[in-house]
Amino acid sequence: MPRFHLAKATLLSAGLALTLIGGPVVQAAQPKSAVVKSAASQKEEWLIPTGERWSSATETERRAYVLGILNLAMIEYQLTGPNPKHRTTVPHLVKALDGMTVPQIVETVDAYYKANPDKQQEPIIEVIWFQMVKPKVDQSKAK
Template sequence: MEYVMAIKPQWRTLFSVTFLSLAMMGNVARAENIPIVTGQQWMASSDAEKKAYLVGIANLLDVERAYAGPTANSTDIAQRFGKGMQGQTLDSVRQGLDNYYASHPTMVQHPVIETLWFQMVVPGLNKNP
């Protein structure tokens, strides 16, 4: 339980910056109008749009790592994300998400960032302890 409580502020930061990045990529939107990108939007997007989303996530994690600086530790969200995604490319992540949503159509209402975390990062952490 203590571990879960320690991650919550980092998740809030991750989601906040992700949504801010998405708002900046499209038309300027008011904060309350920024949607959560779900599998439904993911599957309706072009490969270029999917890659842009993933590049935004990668940039967000780079900013988080830079902000944490030398005080970062292995429990920081950006560090865990990086370790869990070790060996992945933009194309392999895009294809992994495509495959997941195609084979789990009932999950398309779930946020892409949640799917990315639980279907790719967490299993990657188990492979790369």
């Protein structure tokens, strides 16, 4: 994929992911004071997204969140390779989720929050890591 299209897809995915976590929406037509006011009024919205936000999100927002994580991981993986110089979780994430589709990842997160209603405060990224990635990392270390 040409770099321009990859960057464009990444920016779109990041924007969609920000929608899920409640990022401020700024339009070019707004005066500067409105932009500042909008960002300040939504300051508390910049919390790490949890099961509560996941449960109220649309299917499109859920998929966008997962796609944003995957896009960022793939970009870093392409830049650093499978054996990066610095410590990172990305190769584990890429390897563990290889072959899974975005809807499958969404279904796994959905199933976790439904099976664990008492864990709605748990961040979505932790669910992805501890339910999908870490078990495969541990399994590969045991071999």
